[in-house]
Amino acid sequence: MTDDPLVLRHDADGVATLTLNRPETRNALSGGMLRALLATFAALAGDETVRVVVLAGAGPAFCAGHDLKELRAADYAGAYVDALFADCAQLMQAIVHLPKPVIARVHGIATAAGAQLVASCDLAVAAEEARFATPGVNIGLFCSTPMVALSRNIAPKQAMEMLLTGEMIDAATALRFGLVNAVVPAAELVAHTAALAGRIAAKSPLTLAIGKEAFYRQREMDLAEAYAYTRGVMARNLEAEDAHEGIAAFLDKRAPSWCGR
Structure with a gap:
């Protein structure tokens, strides 16, 4: 030791x-x-x-x-x-x-x-x-x-x-x-x-956290339950500032600046 x-x-x-x-x-x-x-x-x-x-x-x-x-x-x-x-x-x-x-x-x-x-x-x-x-x-x-x-x-x-x-x-x-x-x-x-x-x-830390949690939760569900759950996840994710920034950066053809919110 x-x-x-x-x-x-x-x-x-x-x-x-x-x-x-x-x-x-x-x-x-x-x-x-x-x-x-x-x-x-x-x-x-x-x-x-x-x-x-x-x-x-x-x-x-x-x-x-x-x-x-x-x-x-x-x-x-x-x-x-x-x-x-x-x-x-x-x-x-x-x-x-x-x-x-x-x-x-x-x-x-x-x-x-x-x-x-x-x-x-x-x-x-x-x-x-x-x-x-x-x-x-x-x-x-x-x-x-x-x-x-x-x-x-x-x-x-x-x-x-x-x-x-x-x-x-x-x-x-x-x-x-x-x-x-x-x-x-x-x-x-x-x-x-x-x-x-x-x-x-280099990705949004908030998006990574949302996605990882959703991945492990949905795979234990049946198909209909998984889609119902992930539909809600995506809707809530879309409310995040990083989602707004990422979409804007994509449309503006620039690199995104993540805030983690």
Whole structure:
């Protein structure tokens, strides 16, 4: 153990880059790491200077999932396990509910709850050598909570293949499954992700927040309910100053100036 922060944060040009900082454990999600991430996302929710978040990992991997050594050291105590999995579930929901897009920047491995992190982010960019798995079945512990995010990202049979075999898939397969948006050479990973984050950060922060919330809410509805809900969202969105500015800028053939209202 070191005194280094478990989560590093770097802000630039409206983009906050969060780096999981336990490289010696391949950034395993210990109780401390989960609490640090929860605190960081809570702070980001109200930070008007940040428009996009990038989630990355230090060292040789993105995230290897839960810290099995910590679980065993706690003797799998019920209260400890309940609190750990509650914090993990809260983190994944905090990512979804954050009113700013979150992009996973994946290198090395993203396994078990690490794959869950990727699936919980709004977008994901992977290095060509990245690998993904939900390998709990191999150690007698089915990846039930990672399954929640995974099954909401990829087709059921592909999700079940990952969950039932526990085998690694490569980045190209993750792209084909829809788990990631792009696969790039490792040397281009940071620049590609930064460029994507920059393009999104240039949009109206209010519009991004409205759109992200609406996306996740409507997909749990039936078709008629979804259209009724999103009709209201668009009508309210049209009342915003940024919508008026964006339409005027488009018609005037100029760049918009967002105010976030």
